[in-house]
Structures are given as structure tokens and as C-alpha cells.
Amino acid sequence: MNNQLFSGTGSLSRFILRRDRIRIPIWILSFVFATVATAVAFIGLYENAQERQAIAATMENPAMMAMVGPGYGLANYTSGAMMAHQMLLMTAVVVGLMSVLLVIRHTRTDEEDGRIEMVRSLPVGRLSNVAATLLVLFLVNTVLAVLTGISLYALNIESMELEGSLLYGAALGATGMIFASLTAVCAQLSHNARSAMGLSIGILLLAYIVRAIGDVGSEAVAWLSPLGWIVRSEVYVNNIWWPVLLTVGAAIIFGALAMYLNSIRDLGAGFLPARAGKVHASPLLLSPIGLAFRLQRTGFIAWAISMYVLGASYGSVMGDMESFFADVDLMQDLLVPMEGFSLVEQFVPTLMAVMTIIATIPVLMAILKMRGEEKNDRIEHILGRAVSRNRLLGSYLLISLIASFVMISLAGLGLGTVADAVMEEGFDVAMAYQAALAYLPAVWVMVGLTVLLIGWLPKLTGFIWLYLSFSFFVIYLGSLFQLPEWVEKITPFGYVSAIPLEEFDWLQATMLTAVAILLIVVGFVGYNRRDIGS
Amino acid sequence: MTILKTAGLTKKFGDFAALDGVDIEVGKGEVYGFIGPNGSGKSTTIRVLLGILKATEGHATIFGKDVWKDAVEIHKRVAYVPGDVNLWPNLTGGEVIDLFIKLRGGNNTSRREELIRRFDLDPSKKCRTYSKGNRQKVALVAALSSDADLYILDEPTSGLDPLMERVFQECVREAKAEGKSILLSSHILSEVEQLCDKVAIIRQGKIIETGTLKELRHLTGTMLLVETKEPMPGLAEVKGVRGIVQKDGALSFQVDQEELDHVVRYVSGFGIIRMESAPPTLEELFMRHYEGTGTGGVS
Ligand SMILES: Nc1ncnc2c1ncn2[C@@H]1O[C@H](COP(=O)(O)OP(=O)(O)OP(=O)(O)O)[C@@H](O)[C@H]1O
Ligand SMILES: [Mg+2]
Numbered sequence: 011m012n013n014q015l016f017s018g019t020g021s022l023s024r025f026i027l028r029r030d031r032i033r034i035p036i037w038i039l040s041f042v043f044a045t046v047a048t049a050v051a052f053i054g055l056y057e058n059a060q061e062r063q064a065i066a067a068t069m070e071n072p073a074m075m076a077m078v079g080p081g082y083g084l085a086n087y088t089s090g091a092m093m094a095h096q097m098l099l100m101t102a103v104v105v106g107l108m109s110v111l112l113v114i115r116h117t118r119t120d121e122e123d124g125r126i127e128m129v130r131s132l133p134v135g136r137l138s139n140v141a142a143t144l145l146v147l148f149l150v151n152t153v154l155a156v157l158t159g160i161s162l163y164a165l166n167i168e169s170m171e172l173e174g175s176l177l178y179g180a181a182l183g184a185t186g187m188i189f190a191s192l193t194a195v196c197a198q199l200s201h202n203a204r205s206a207m208g209l210s211i212g213i214l215l216l217a218y219i220v221r222a223i224g225d226v227g228s229e230a231v232a233w234l235s236p237l238g239w240i241v242r243s244e245v246y247v248n249n250i251w252w253p254v255l256l257t258v259g260a261a262i263i264f265g266a267l268a269m270y271l272n273s274i275r276d277l278g279a280g281f282l283p284a285r286a287g288k289v290h291a292s293p294l295l296l297s298p299i300g301l302a303f304r305l306q307r308t309g310f311i312a313w314a315i316s317m318y319v320l321g322a323s324y325g326s327v328m329g330d331m332e333s334f335f336a337d338v339d340l341m342q343d344l345l346v347p348m349e350g351f352s353l354v355e356q357f358v359p360t361l362m363a364v365m366t367i368i369a370t371i372p373v374l375m376a377i378l379k380m381r382g383e384e385k386n387d388r389i390e391h392i393l394g395r396a397v398s399r400n401r402l403l404g405s406y407l408l409i410s411l412i413a414s415f416v417m418i419s420l421a422g423l424g425l426g427t428v429a430d431a432v433m434e435e436g437f438d439v440a441m442a443y444q445a446a447l448a449y450l451p452a453v454w455v456m457v458g459l460t461v462l463l464i465g466w467l468p469k470l471t472g473f474i475w476l477y478l479s480f481s482f483f484v485i486y487l488g489s490l491f492q493l494p495e496w497v498e499k500i501t502p503f504g505y506v507s508a509i510p511l512e513e514f515d516w517l518q519a520t521m522l523t524a525v526a527i528l529l530i531v532v533g534f535v536g537y538n539r540r541d542i543g544s
Numbered sequence: 545m546t547i548l549k550t551a552g553l554t555k556k557f558g559d560f561a562a563l564d565g566v567d568i569e570v571g572k573g574e575v576y577g578f579i580g581p582n583g584s585g586k587s588t589t590i591r592v593l594l595g596i597l598k599a600t601e602g603h604a605t606i607f608g609k610d611v612w613k614d615a616v617e618i619h620k621r622v623a624y625v626p627g628d629v630n631l632w633p634n635l636t637g638g639e640v641i642d643l644f645i646k647l648r649g650g651n652n653t654s655r656r657e658e659l660i661r662r663f664d665l666d667p668s669k670k671c672r673t674y675s676k677g678n679r680q681k682v683a684l685v686a687a688l689s690s691d692a693d694l695y696i697l698d699e700p701t702s703g704l705d706p707l708m709e710r711v712f713q714e715c716v717r718e719a720k721a722e723g724k725s726i727l728l729s730s731h732i733l734s735e736v737e738q739l740c741d742k743v744a745i746i747r748q749g750k751i752i753e754t755g756t757l758k759e760l761r762h763l764t765g766t767m768l769l770v771e772t773k774e775p776m777p778g779l780a781e782v783k784g785v786r787g788i789v790q791k792d793g794a795l796s797f798q799v800d801q802e803e804l805d806h807v808v809r810y811v812s813g814f815g816i817i818r819m820e821s822a823p824p825t826l827e828e829l830f831m832r833h834y835e836g837t838g839t840g841g842v843s
Contacts, residue, residue: 122633201672202633278672287636287668295639296646305632387630391683394594394624395647398616542596 015273018134022142023149026116030146037108038154041182044483045101046161051487052093053167062087069095072330073357076222076323077364080232083247088169090246094178099241100486103218104479105154105182106189106237109147110210113193116143118203127277140194140272144265147190155183174246177254181240184254187261188236189214194268201280204382208309215316215368219323226327236260298397299405306379310413313372317417320368321424324361325442328354328425329432351510354433358445359508361425366449367482367503369417370456374474377410377460381471389542399538407461407530414453422446438510445509451522455502456481458529465536477501545572547694547725548593552602555588555749562588564749565602570694570725570742575716577740578729585749586729587627590698593727594624606694620649623687627698627729629679631671637682638667644686655689662711677703688715695719695726701735713739737825765800767822768807773815782810794818798828 027034056062066087068074075081079099083091117140120126126139135141159179163172193210200206217235224232225241232238239253275281294300303310331354380403383389392402426442456478463471481501488498498504505522507515548570555563563585570576580586591597593604595615604611606618631640641656660667663681671679680703687695695716701709716726716739730736736743737757744754753760765784771794779795780788784803789796799807811819 287638287670289636289638289668291635291639291642291646295635296643298647301632301643304635387626387628388632390591390594390596390624390626391631391644392647393596393615394619394622394626395644396616396620396649397647539598541598543591 015135015137016141017138018132019138019141019145022129022134022138023145026142026146030112034112034150037112038150038157041101041105041108041154042157042161045097045158045178046165048097048487049089049093049162049165049167049170052096053089056089056092059087062089062092065092072226072327073324073361075225076327077361079221079241080225082244088246089167090169090171090174093170094174094245094247098178098181098245099221099237102182102185102237102240103214105151105186106214106217107211109151109186109190110193110207110214112150113143113147113190114197114203114207114210116146117194117197118200118206121278122203130277137269137272140197140269144190144194144268148187148261151183151186151190154186155179158182169246171246173249177243177249177251178245180251180254181243181245181257184257184261185236185240188257188264191261191264191268195264195271198268198271198275199281201282205282205308208312211371212312212316215320219320222323223326226330297405298392298402299408301392302379302405302409305383306376306409309375310372313413314416314420317365317369317372318420318424320365321421321426322428324365325425325428325430325437326432328357328429328437329434331357332433332435352435354429354437355441355510358425358442359511362422362442362445362449362509363485363503363506364482365421365425366418366446366453367478367485369414369421370453370478372417373410373414373453373457374460374478376413377406377457377464378471378474380406381464381468384468384543387543393542400534403461403464403534403537407457410457410460411454414450414457418446418449418453419443441510444514448509448514448519449503449506451519451526452502452506454526455522455529458526458533461533462529462536463533465533465538465540468540546570546608547572547574548576548604548606548727550589550593550602550604553589553592553599553604554601555585555592555597556600562749563592563599566746566749566751568744568751568754570727572725573720573723574742575720575726575728575740577736577743578727578746579731579733579736579743580729580746581731584746586746587698588749589746590624590696590727590729593696594619594622621693622696623648623690623692623694624696625680625683625687625698625700627702629676629683631674631679631682633672634670636668636670637665637674637678640671640682641667641686641689644683645690648690648692655691656685659685659689659715662715663708675703677705677708680704681708684712684715688719693724695724695728697726697728699729699731701730701732709735733825761823765798765824766804767796767824767828768799768811769794769796769818769820769822770811770816771795771818772811773817776811776814779810782807798824 056065066081066084069078069081069084069087078096081095083095120129120139129139130136156176156179159176162170162175162178189210192213193206196209196213197206200209217237221232221235221238221241224230224235224238232242236257239257243250243253271281295304380389389402393399422443422445423439425446426437426439429437429442430439456474459477460471460474463474481503484493484497484501485503487493488504502522502525505518507513507518546569548568550566550568553563553566554561566585566589568576568578568589578586578589588597592599593606593611595612595618598612607621609618611618631637635643641660645656663685665678665681665685671682674682680700684700687697701712704712713735716728719726728736728740740757742754742756743760744751746752769791776795779785779797784800784807786798786800
């Protein structure tokens with residue numbers, strides 16, 4: 011290895027591991043635990059082959075393919091096949107998210123805060139930091155792969171043999187690696203940590219959407235997405251290894267690309283064009299809320315477009331679903347349509363739940379931006395002038411609430427309008443929109459909880475992401491099989507009326523809103539009492 | 545007239561007392577220097593004064609109003625420059641200045657242009673590309689172009705070059721001439737010496753000395769440099785003599801004001817060849833307080 015470029019990579023890797031000695035084990039153990047827990051849950055819920063076979067029949071429908079990937083091994087739907095088919099993709103996406111967060115943290119964030127500059131002044135190579143970050147991420151994902159594989163095998167479930175279990179783990183690890191490398195590339199392209207993170211998460215979502223479109227429509231499209239590769243490893247059925255190896259290979263290539271880009275750019279610079287600046291501020295910028303919006307404008311717009319695209323891609327699936335149901339007599343018997351609802355409509359609540367939880371991400375980011383500003387010591391510029399704490403927090407809150415409305419509306423309308431366009435029978439757009447809006451109070455509770463954390467426990471605001479992930483997990487699993495009633499009630503999303511199957515429950519929605527308001531008020535009280543910048 | 549006053553200001557971070565009974569008082573039209581070593585509590589005091597941190601004990605008022613309860617009202621008449629100026633990387637300097645001026649509630653654009661020119665700042669650049677000094681200029685232009693009654697400046701010149709430092713000093717003098725009050729924290733003693741009417745020295749969260757420069761000098765006495773025909777072996781024992789240093793065959797030492805008369809008599813007995821006297825610089829005053837006790841804070 012070239013000394014000039016890579017010297018000190020080893021010590022930097024150890025340093026990264028030391029800085030994250032709590033964070034990394036928590037991530038890894040969460041994945042192992044969640045995987046083992048779901049495997050056990052699957053066994054408990056479907057005791058015999060007949061029950062599993064009944065579920066297998068529903069898996070060929072386009073909505074399921076869009077959500078979990080193409081069906082395979084459905085003729086003999088063993089517990090293993092079921093587990094891999096229904097859980098692998100979603101878990102892999104979250105592993106990808108872990109990689110994105112860790113890589114940005116150790117590349118662009120460190121660079122923005124000036125820490126890389128200090129490291130670079132020491133006798134370390136130009137590429138050592140990127141190399142060390144990727145090395146650590148590859149290591150983390152390898153450990154994750156091996157631990158998950160061994161844990162699944164150790165459950166001693168008949169259809170989960172050693173090779174399949176290891177492949178399951180390897181597929182997760184490979185996804186983590188490729189998104190680590192892709193994020194490292196994004197970190198070179200953008201000028202700052204925030205936009206690098208936005209770009210990386212955008213790519214992750216895009217990979218999911220492209221795969222969904224491909225899985226439902228054309229196989230060739232699915233091959234454009236790394237997530238399309240790993241679901242084709244057909245874990246526990248055919249155990250195909252080469253898609254996983256392909257993913258690792260691509261990860262190495264993108265890792266090399268990231269290092270190349272790093273070597274040809276200046277510290278602190280990026281490749282995406284930066285426009286020439288203005289001498290005077292536009293009047294729209296000149297208020298706390300104007301500033302708060304301006305700081306997140308690009309991300310806001312990108313998320314808004316993504317939400318519409320996500321809704322639209324689910325909507326496009328509706329058309330396929332319609333013809334699918336028409337073809338298969340079996341389905342007609344199996345899924346007894348509810349009185350007055352088409353089969354297609356029955357999938358609406360599940361899709362809405364998944365979409366609104368994703369739409370909650372930009373909503374929470376909007377309010378959490380305030381914590382970022384505080385950590386960077388920029389809040390004192392604002393509070394040091396004639397701006398009250400209520401006005402400041404209120405500005406971010408308002409943006410967050412507007413975001414909740416915009417994001418959810420776009421997702422609902424995206425689904426509705428596209429479904430209406432592709433379906434022969436047409437689709438009730440207003441119904442889709444109502445179904446989406448029904449989730450607003452639940453999102454507000456998440457916002458309220460965040461305000462509460464900002465007011466009282468500013469150091470623990472990251473907890474909200476854990477809770478959102480948990481909500482996603484619960485709602486997603488709840489849509490796959492019958493969970494006990496109380497489980498869904500641990501998250502606000504469990505209190506939402508499943509339109510169109512249920513009537514809109516005004517009382518429930520009012521209660522959720524009241525809880526949200528209460529949390530917000532208490533959060534404001536705390537924010538007015540505490541020190542800034544701690 | 546008192547503009548700013550603190551009484552027994554105490555701030556604890558957990559068990560650690562960053563401020564321990566700070567009393568300062570800034571009058572109208574006064575430039576008040578606030579000096580102390582790293583980690584002594586200067587920035588913490590200022591953050592309490594701005595209502596960003598909440599005092600654990602004690603009381604602080606600006607314009608007679610409580611700094612915590614009436615923060616917004618107070619801030620309409622206060623301009624602040626933080627010690628570390630962190631700006632938004634994707635806004636330009638010009639945008640940030642406009643924002644700051646607007647958030648204070650004024651819009652004095654003529655001052656803005658004049659100060660941008662005097663500080664030689666390019667407002668069309670993104671803050672990401674600014675050097676430390678340029679970020680500080682952005683904060684200074686925003687603060688100085690606002691028509692405030694009290695300026696709170698936390699080490700405002702730590703990143704400026706000597707030329708810009710002079711511009712800054714001119715601006716402070718102009719503000720003072722207009723009857724504005726200024727609280728200026730600093731490490732740079734010559735700056736405090738040149739600008740300030742009053743000085744407070746803080747160490748480990750405690751104010752250890754306050755007063756006008758004259759009063760503090762009185763405390764430390766006069767510096768003498770003496771060359772004599774015969775050596776003065778007993779000088780160190782003479783009352784009121786401190787800090788003897790050998791300098792090119794001469795002796796330099798400090799004399800307490802009240803002992804000056806008999807020290808000069810004693811010295812003249814040895815045949816004076818050369819004798820120079822000077823008031824002590826703030827530096828010497830400052831060093832005296834930290835003699836043998838290391839620096840201030842924990843950090
Ligand atoms: N949020 C905090 N939590 C714990 N300790 C703190 C906090 N903020 C400041 N301190 C401590 O309080 C002390 C005073 O810090 P302060 O920033 O006021 O010093 P300073 O006089 O401004 O120093 P400098 O000249 O380096 O700017 C330091 O020991 C610092 O470590
Ligand atoms: Mg300081």
C-alpha cells in the first residue's frame with residue numbers, strides 16, 4: 011500500500027471503533043435480536059405447512075412483491091422460506107441505513123467540524139480516513155453477517171439449515187457494505203454532511219423503489235438496484251450465493267471510487283456545483299422561520315418528490331393487482347372480500363401505514379434540525395437577538411407540522427392518482443387521500459414527543475429514531491400476521507383508523523391530537539427553562 | 545447610570561462551579577474589559593448575561609431588567625459577538641448580516657455597507673469558505689451596524705489581523721463616543737489596556753480584581769530599572785520591592801506605590817548611573833495574579 015495515501019489507517023480504524031464502542035454493538039445486537047425474534051415469531055404463528063401454504067398463495071400478488079420482493083419457494087413454503095422472503099429485504103434496508111449513518115458520521119461530519127483537518131495534520135495518509143471508515147464498516151457488516159447467520163442456525167429450526175442461515179446473514183452484511191461504499195461516494199460529492207446524508211438516504215429509497223417497480227414489472231429493471239440483487243439469492247430455498255458476492259464486489263468498486271474522488275478533491279470541498287452567493291438576503295430569509303426553512307429547503311423538496319414517487323409506485327402496483335386478482339380464482343376464495351370493498355382497497359391501509367411512517371422521517375428531521383443548530387452553537391446568534399425561545403421553537407415546530415401535511419398528502423395523492431390512472435375500474439382518489447390524512451394525528455404525536463425531548467432531554471433526542479424504527483417494525487409485522495392487539499398500541503400509528511375498511515374514528519383522532527398538543531406544551535415549558543448549548 | 549449589573553452570579557455544571565459569585569457592573573458610556581485565562585468563565589458569564597444559560601444562583605440585570613425573564617426585551621438593545629463564530633455554511637456573509645440585523649429589529653443599511661467596506665469583507669461568499677477571521681468580521685459587522693446601547697463582545701479580535709484590529713478599535717471608540725456601553729472579554733491585554741475604562745479579572749469563576757486601570761496600577765506600583773556603581777546585595781530585603789530581574793547589568797523590579805520614597809532613597813546610596821521608571825503594563829498586573837498558581841480553569 012502506498013504510504014503517502016494510507017499510512018495510519020490501522021490506528022484510525024481502531025480510533026473509530028473506540029469512538030463507537032457503544033453505538034456499533036447496539037446496532038449489531040439489535041439486528042441479531044430482531045432477526046431471531048421474528049424467526050421465533052414465525053414458527054409460533056404458523057404451526058403447520060397448511061397455514062403457511064395459505065399465506066404463500068397471497069404472496070404472488072403485486073402489492074406483496076412490491077413490498078417484500080419476488081416470491082420464491084412458494085410451492086413448498088417452509089418456515090425458512092417464509093422468514094427470508096418476508097423479512098430479508100426490510101432488514102437489509104435498515105442495515106443499509108445503519109451504514110449510511112455511520113459512514114456520514116465518520117467522513118463528512120468530521121470534516122465539516124474540522125476534525126479531519128487535525129487528523130490530516132498528523133502523519134497519516136490522504137485517504138486514510140475514508141479507508142479506515144470503510145474498513146470499519148466492512149468489519150461491522152461482516153460481524154453482523156456471521157452473528158446473524160450463526161444465531162439463525164442455532165435456533166435449530168428444521169428448514170433453516172446452516173448454509174441458508176449464513177447466506178441470510180451474508181445478504182444483510184453485503185447490503186450494509188454496498189451502502190457504506192455508496193455513502194462514502196456521496197460524502198465526496200456533497201459539500202456538507204446534511205446534503206451527503208440526504209443524498210445517501212435518497213439512493214437507499216431509490217434502490218428500494220426501483221427494485222419494487224422491477225419486481226412487479228420487469229426483471230431487468232430490478233437488476234438496476236442492489237436490493238434487487240440480494241432478494242434474488244433465494245435464501246433457504248435455492249441458496250444462490252453469487253448475487254451476494256456481486257454485491258460485495260460492487261461495494262469494493264464503489265469504495266475505490268470514493269477513495270479516488272477523495273484523492274482529487276480539496277478538504278472541505280465537494281463536486282456538486284455550488285452557486286454564486288447573494289450579497290443581500292431575500293426578505294423571505296429574514297425571520298427565524300424563514301431561516302429554519304431556508305436551511306432545509308433542498309432536503310424538504312427532495313423528500314416531497316420522493317414521497318410522491320413512493321406513493322405513485324405503490325399506486326402503479328394497484329393496476330397489476332387488479333388484473334392479478336381477476337386471474338386467480340383461488341384468491342377470490344381465499345381472501346374473502348369485505349362487504350363493499352374491492353380486494354385492492356383492502357391493501358390500502360397497509361400501504362398507507364408503511365408510507366406514512368417513512369413520511370415521518372422528514373417531519374422529525376425538520377424539528378430535530380433545531381438540535382443540530384444548537385450543537386453547532388448557532389442558536390445563540392438567534393437567541394442573542396430579539397427572538398424568544400417560544401418563537402424559535404415555534405418556527406421549527408410550524409415547519410415540521412407543514413412538512414407532515416405536505417409529505418403525507420403527496421404520498422396519499424401519489425398513490426391515489428396513479429392507481430386511478432392505471433386501474434380499469436378506476437380508483438377513489440379522495441378515499442386514498444382520506445386514508446393518508448388519517449395518519450396525521452399519529453405523526454403529530456411523534457412530533458410532540460420530539461418537542462418534549464428537545465425541551466427536557468436534549469441529549470436523548472436520537473431516541474425518537476429508535477421509537478420510529480420500532481413503530482415501523484411493529485406496524486410492518488402487524489400487516490404480515492396477526493399480532494396481539496396490544497402490541498400495535500405501543501405506537502401512535504396503532505391508533506389510526508384503517509380507511510377504507512374502518513370508519514374514521516373522530517374520538518381516537520382527537521385523543522391523539524390532544525396527546526400531541528400536551529407533549530408539545532410540556533416540551534415548550536422545558537425549553538424555556540433549560541440551558542442552551544449543553 | 546448602571547447598564548449592566550450582576551450580583552453573586554453562580555453557575556454550576558453538575559458539581560463543577562464555572563462561575564462562583566461574579567459581581568460586575570458596567571456603567572453608561574463605559575468600555576468594560578473582562579479578562580482571564582482559558583476556561584476561567586468569561587464566555588459562561590456572557591452566556592448567562594444573554595439568557596442562554598440559566599444562573600444557578602445570583603442575579604443579573606441589563607437596563608434594569610432580569611437577563612433571564614426579559615431576554616427578548618433586553619436583546620432589542622444589545623449586540624453580541626460570540627467567541628467562536630459558527631455560521632451556516634450554505635448562506636452567504638451578506639445574507640447572515642441581513643438576518644442578524646433584522647432579528648434585532650433594526651435595519652441600518654448605510655452602516656452595514658460602510659462597515660463591510662472598512663472591514664474589507666466580501667459579503668457574496670458562502671460562510672463555508674470564510675476563514676476564522678472573516679467569520680468574525682461577519683459577526684462584527686452585524687453587531688456594530690446595529691444601533692444598540694450595549695455591545696457584548698467575546699474575544700472579538702482573536703482571529704483578526706493587526707490592521708483589522710485597528711479598525712475594530714476605532715469602531716469601539718466611536719461607539720463609546722456615542723455614549724454606548726461595551727463589555728469586552730479578551731486575552732489580548734494591550735487591547736484591553738488601550739480601550740477599556742474599567743477592568744475585571746476573573747479566575748476559576750471568581751472575580752479577583754476590579755477597578756479602573758488607574759486603581760489597578762496603584763495596586764501594583766511602579767516598575768523601576770536601576771543601574772548603580774556598587775552592587776545592591778540587600779535590595780531584595782527592602783520593604784515594598786518585588787520581582788527583581790537582572791537586565792544588562794541593571795536591575796529591574798517593581799515597587800509598591802507607598803514604599804516608593806524610601807526605596808529611591810535606599811537605591812541612591814549606591815551611586816545611580818541610570819534610572820528609568822514606567823507604569824506596569826496590564827501584562828505585569830495580570831501575571832502577578834497568576835504567579836505560581838498555574839492557569840485558571842479545569843479544562
Ligand atoms: N456546558 C458546560 N458543561 C460543563 N462545563 C462547562 C460547560 N460550559 C463551560 N464549562 C466549563 O466552565 C469553565 C468556564 O468556561 P468558559 O467557556 O466560560 O471559559 P472562558 O473564560 O470563556 O475561556 P476561553 O478564554 O478559553 O474562551 C470551563 O472550565 C469549562 O470547561
Ligand atoms: Mg470563551
